[in-house]
Amino acid sequence: MEKNSVNYKYLVRSPRDIDWGITVDTVGSEPIPPNYPVYPPRTGHPDTFYFTPSRGRVLDSYQLLYITRGKGYFYTSPDTFIEIKEGDILILQPHVWHSYFPDKKTGWQEYWIGFQGINMDSRFQNNFFAKDQIVYHIGVQDSIVKLYEQAIQVAMEEKAACQQYLAGIANLILGMTMYYSQNYEFDNKATEQISKAKVFIRENLLKGIGPEEVADSLHMSYSWFRKLFKEYTGLSPAHYIQELKIQQAKDLLATTQRSTKEIAYYLTFDDIPYFTKVFKKYTGYTPQSYRKKFGRE
Structure with a gap:
């Protein structure tokens, strides 16, 4: 990625893409410095994805949010939160209220990829992932960061069949999350x-x-x-x-x-x-x- 470049992309999907089983609607990364003025940065995110931490949001798709530096807080309700630290990946589910933000003292580095489709739905229906588990500690994995960066590049180019390429990356990150979370040794x-x-x-x-x-x-x-x-x-x-x-x-x-x-x-x-x-x-x-x-x- 070039210096000062926009490191996120929002995508559209066709009926043919939907037939693939997974479609990606957003992918990106953002470094949030310590003592940041506002979160999330107001840098052109669509209304459906933008939120204020005090009010939270509800998405209509899944999202994998990966924190590789810093720490912060994830709210499952206005009064209930979980501390997030580097090496945590969050699986955000659709139609579920949530909110999150980085600690002011540390900021954080975040990567995300959002997607939906029947193949993803089946992962939860078949109990590969617990519906009540949000945070998975996998450590800071260079291989996963590379996949996020690759997905951002593919999304930016937006060539033919990019949705299928991105679906493969999203599915791989999800599988690696399961692998690392179950095999991680502290x-x-x-x-x-x-x-x-x-x-x-x-x-x-x-x-x-x-x-x-x-x-x-x-x-x-x-x-x-x-x-x-x-x-x-x-x-x-x-x-x-x-x-x-x-x-x-x-x-x-x-x-x-x-x-x-x-x-x-x-x-x-x-x-x-x-x-x-x-x-x-x-x-x-x-x-x-x-x-x-x-x-x-």
């Missing part, structure tokens, strides 16, 4: 810390973060974080960050007309010669030769 802190580190890196990649800042976000010493990260991923944190940047650079070179200079600065490289050196080290090509070979006309 003593497996190291695995969750690495997953949280990956998510933090992906969410802050274009801000020029370094490995030390990632370690600080986890309240770990850098030496211990580096050792743990490399044991679990096979890469040092610095190498992992560069790999993600080079992946984005390859995509931008192949699919856009941005100049090498624009791409280098967008990805927070200090100068073009350094960007060219790193790019060639990781790909075997200079940026210009890569675009010439793999660029799409």
Whole structure:
């Protein structure tokens, strides 16, 4: 996602899409900073999805709300709430009143995907998910964040059969929620810390973060974080960050007309010669030769 871009989309569905069994009506992500002025942000959400925490709302579709940073509160009635923390995913059911908001002290990072259809209805009718359970603790899973990001990209492009593609992603996130919630081990802190580190890196990649800042976000010493990260991923944190940047650079070179200079600065490289050196080290090509070979006309 580009800096300052709109990271959500609302979609329409055709009668043919409905026959597929699941249709997606919204997908997106939003970082809510500490001491935020208002929630949810008034940034163009339709009336059917917008709400004020004091009044709550009732949706006509399901929604998977995933919190990867911060904490907050979910209200099942005006007087009854559940505390939400990072690593929680909420399954919001249609035609049920609810409200939620992040803690002012922490804010939070939220991802959501909303959908409906007979295939989803059958999950509850067949008791795969308890009707009275809303919050599932699955930990911060980089693989699930990637699926949300993929869904946002597919929705933004809105190509033919995007509803079927999005339905597959929504169904996969739902299945992974069931898998992780049933198999999550609270003593497996190291695995969750690495997953949280990956998510933090992906969410802050274009801000020029370094490995030390990632370690600080986890309240770990850098030496211990580096050792743990490399044991679990096979890469040092610095190498992992560069790999993600080079992946984005390859995509931008192949699919856009941005100049090498624009791409280098967008990805927070200090100068073009350094960007060219790193790019060639990781790909075997200079940026210009890569675009010439793999660029799409």
